Amino acid sequence: MKKLIYLDNAATTKTAPEVVDAMLPYFTEKFGNPSSVYSFASGNKEVISGQRDIIAGVLGAKSNEIYFTAGGSESDNWALKAAAEAYADKGNHIITTKIEHHAILHTAEYLEKRGFEVTYLNVDEDGKISLDELKSAIRPTTILISVMFANNEIGTIQPVREIGEIACEHGILFHTDAVQAFGQVPINVDECHIDMLSASGHKLNGPKGIGFLYIRKGVKIRSFVHGGAQERKRRAGTENVPGIVGLGAAVKRAASTMEERMEKESRLRDYLIGRVTQEIPYCRLNGHKTDRLPNNANFSFRFVEGESLLIMLDGKGICASSGSACTSGSLDPSHVLLAIGLPHEIAHGSLRLTLGGETTKEEIDYVVDSLKEIVATLRNMSPLYEDFLKKGKE
Amino acid sequence: MYTEKVMDHFQHPRNVGEIENASGVGTVGNAKCGDIMRIYLDIDENQMIRDVKFKTFGCGAAVATSSMATELVKGKSVYDALQVTNKAVMEALDGLPPVKVHCSLLAEEAIHAALWDYAEKHGIKIEGLEKPKSDIHEGEEEEEEEY
Ligand SMILES: Cc1ncc(COP(=O)(O)O)c(C=O)c1O
Ligand code: FES
Numbered sequence: 001m002k003k004l005i006y007l008d009n010a011a012t013t014k015t016a017p018e019v020v021d022a023m024l025p026y027f028t029e030k031f032g033n034p035s036s037v038y039s040f041a042s043g044n045k046e047v048i049s050g051q052r053d054i055i056a057g058v059l060g061a062k063s064n065e066i067y068f069t070a071g072g073s074e075s076d077n078w079a080l081k082a083a084a085e086a087y088a089d090k091g092n093h094i095i096t097t098k099i100e101h102h103a104i105l106h107t108a109e110y111l112e113k114r115g116f117e118v119t120y121l122n123v124d125e126d127g128k129i130s131l132d133e134l135k136s137a138i139r140p141t142t143i144l145i146s147v148m149f150a151n152n153e154i155g156t157i158q159p160v161r162e163i164g165e166i167a168c169e170h171g172i173l174f175h176t177d178a179v180q181a182f183g184q185v186p187i188n189v190d191e192c193h194i195d196m197l198s199a200s201g202h203k204l205n206g207p208k209g210i211g212f213l214y215i216r217k218g219v220k221i222r223s224f225v226h227g228g229a230q231e232r233k234r235r236a237g238t239e240n241v242p243g244i245v246g247l248g249a250a251v252k253r254a255a256s257t258m259e260e261r262m263e264k265e266s267r268l269r270d271y272l273i274g275r276v277t278q279e280i281p282y283c284r285l286n287g288h289k290t291d292r293l294p295n296n297a298n299f300s301f302r303f304v305e306g307e308s309l310l311i312m313l314d315g316k317g318i319c320a321s322s323g324s325a326c327t328s329g330s331l332d333p334s335h336v337l338l339a340i341g342l343p344h345e346i347a348h349g350s351l352r353l354t355l356g357g358e359t360t361k362e363e364i365d366y367v368v369d370s371l372k373e374i375v376a377t378l379r380n381m382s383p384l385y386e387d388f389l390k391k392g393k394e
Numbered sequence: 395m396y397t398e399k400v401m402d403h404f405q406h407p408r409n410v411g412e413i414e415n416a417s418g419v420g421t422v423g424n425a426k427c428g429d430i431m432r433i434y435l436d437i438d439e440n441q442m443i444r445d446v447k448f449k450t451f452g453c454g455a456a457v458a459t460s461s462m463a464t465e466l467v468k469g470k471s472v473y474d475a476l477q478v479t480n481k482a483v484m485e486a487l488d489g490l491p492p493v494k495v496h497c498s499l500l501a502e503e504a505i506h507a508a509l510w511d512y513a514e515k516h517g518i519k520i521e522g523l524e525k526p527k528s529d530i531h532e533g534e535e536e537e538e539e540e541y
Binding site: 384 | 410429450
């Protein structure tokens with residue numbers, strides 16, 4: 001079999017071997033319920049606190065501000081729904097952006113159906129919101145601002161600190177979906193005035209189905225799951241001990257390797273972007289040139305459709321993703337690519353390549369060489385390219 | 395997600411290209427996801443399809459159905475070509491995932507559009523051929539209500 005080249009680390013990552021090693025004993029040996037009294041099981045309570053300490057340390061937060069959840073989607077749902085409910089007496093207006101993950105957008109739509117008003121901020125062609133538009137969107141009834149730290153498709157990093165300052169000045173809660181950013185770039189919740197932050201284990205070489213929501217002390221927020229006393233009664237249910245241990249190990253690993261990874265990945269990313277944009281005609285880079293995740297590259301190739309591109313890359317052992325309508329299931333192109341102003345046709349030909357800690361320059365070279373060939377083949381069978389060439393000749 | 399036959403036709407599409415001075419050319423777009431397909435027909439004086447070529451901007455299913463549709467109409471009379479429905483193309487490919495059924499309509503419509511163009515250019519009427527729409531609209535699927 002051909003070697004697999006995995007360039008879809010924004011979708012999910014490989015669980016690091018040391019993370020798996022840390023988790024394994026909690027399935028078979030130390031399987032006890034942390035709420036039990038006997039020492040065999042109750043030791044797991046301390047183990048969980050230890051993981052909370054690790055995560056809090058990385059964010060500059062306090063341990064009792066970290067609540068474990070079943071991942072990014074749950075954290076996003078919790079933050080929005082519970083804050084809306086808890087602050088409903090203060091107002092019914094929420095501000096978010098047009099480029100959020102569906103875990104935010106669909107939750108916001110759900111709240112709209114229940115009487116909340118939501119402003120969806122525009123983004124510019126690089127995918128950044130405008131701070132002026134944010135300021136003018138604020139009303140006396142605004143209770144929450146939710147802006148993602150970094151975008152999962154185009155990698156653009158928002159001016160989070162400035163957004164936090166604006167929210168803080170107006171006494172409005174600030175939530176950020178940091179699922180793509182946490183573990184990839186440094187984040188400090190105090191410096192950025194973040195009141196709530198969502199993160200997920202499987203994006204940072206941890207296990208799937210585990211994540212957390214940071215909730216600043218003092219924020220009024222309702223319980224999301226009612227039941228036992230776990231997670232300070234706010235998210236009941238016997239803890240996913242192996243998952244939490246895996247998350248802790250992954251966060252520790254991500255924090256200690258962050259600087260080195262950022263340097264290496266952004267260097268490779270820029271090499272990839274340089275080669276693709278120079279060697280493949282009619283191609284553009286989507287997302288901000290410099291304020292972007294170190295591992296994200298997103299291109300649009302004119303006259304080419306993304307799903308076809310992905311199947312052909314798959315044929316060469318390359319895993320990637322696209323915002324094309326044909327891959328979306330809903331048959332609309334990615335809302336993020338439309339929000340940065342791409343016409344449908346160009347959004348159709350998008351390709352996202354997200355590097356990982358193990359990506360090599362040789363792999364990048366192989367991918368670019370394959371891409372050149374595939375894009376040329378697909379253009380050869382594209383009626384749009386045919387029209388374009390004929391027009392050019394006239 | 396795709397059958398072996400779909401993959402075969404996607405990876406080795408038959409009849410890709412253009413025909414100069416074609417007897418009929420049909421271009422259709424799919425309103426649903428914005429894909430475009432173009433079919434060129436070379437039809438002889440006995441109304442037999444001598445040659446056919448296509449170009450498609452679309453997903454794997456769109457490319458594979460274009461390729462299969464051209465195979466199915468090649469060598470047929472214009473009347474027999476009319477009988478090549480999207481269902482027939484899908485069957486020949488051993489089926490498509492439900493979300494991709496609409497892509498196969500593109501192939502059927504493109505052939506009809508090319509036949510229409512041929513009929514118009516040559517001042518003939520092909521029994522059973524209706525003027526093609528430039529856009530294909532399917533019946534909207536009902537969405538499940540969310541709670
Ligand atoms: C920005 C963003 N938010 C939320 C999520 C959802 O995370 P999870 O898969 O852990 O539910 C993702 C993952 O795709 C994401 O990229
Ligand atoms: S052509 Fe777009 S989904 Fe098939």
